Amino acid sequence: MMNFTDFRFPQVFGKIGQRLPSPVASAPLMLMLELARQRSWLIAPENLYGRTFQIHVEDLGLRLCFRCNHGRFKAIPLQATDVSLTACAMDFLKLATALEDADTLFFRRRLKIEGDTELGIAVKYWIDASERPAWLHQLAEKLSAGAT
Numbered sequence: 001m002m003n004f005t006d007f008r009f010p011q012v013f014g015k016i017g018q019r020l021p022s023p024v025a026s027a028p029l030m031l032m033l034e035l036a037r038q039r040s041w042l043i044a045p046e047n048l049y050g051r052t053f054q055i056h057v058e059d060l061g062l063r064l065c066f067r068c069n070h071g072r073f074k075a076i077p078l079q080a081t082d083v084s085l086t087a088c089a090m091d092f093l094k095l096a097t098a099l100e101d102a103d104t105l106f107f108r109r110r111l112k113i114e115g116d117t118e119l120g121i122a123v124k125y126w127i128d129a130s131e132r133p134a135w136l137h138q139l140a141e142k143l144s145a146g147a148t
Contacts, residue, residue, distance in 0.1 A: 006090075007090045008088050009060055009088075009089060013059065013061065014058070014060060015061060017060040017061030017062045018062075019061075022063075022065070022077055023075060026075040029055065029064050029075075030073060033066070037071065037072060039133070041130065041131060041132070043071065043130075044071045047119075048068040048119075048122065048126070049068055049070055049071070051119060052065065052066070052076060052079070052081040052082045052083075053065070053067070053081055053084070053085070054083070055084075055092070056084060056086040056087075057087070058086060059089055059090075065077065065078055081115065082115055082116045083116050083120045084112075085113055086112040086113075086114070087110055087111045091110045095111070095127060097136050097140035098128075098132055099140050101128050102127055102128050
């Protein structure tokens with residue numbers, strides 16, 4: 001079985017990701033965030049309203065910028081943001097599925113948070129406290145079973 005613990009996409013994926021236009025690269029994340037919002041899986045707290053974020057997926061070469069407008073997420077052009085979260089794709093997946101919490105990834109230096117420290121901590125707690133849908137828990141279980 002494949003060990004997903006330290007999995008990173010090959011460099012060719014990063015080179016492709018760096019060349020993708022921002023709207024194309026951001027579309028899947030924006031769709032996932034909007035779906036999660038509509039299903040009440042991911043409700044942004046008011047202290048995130050009007051703030052800008054960057055998700056940097058290192059191994060995929062993606063930098064995804066967005067703004068939280070009254071709980072809705074909207075892609076914005078690549079720019080300086082209030083806070084930036086950097087990790088590889090597998091670590092973001094672990095975070096999304098609750099296989100790992102943000103503190104664990106942060107202290108293992110697998111998740112970098114830059115910019116507004118107070119906002120970064122708020123985002124970290126928000127992600128960790130968010131309910132995950134049943135299918136996401138099932139995905140996490142399958143991944144963790146494949147990692148052993």
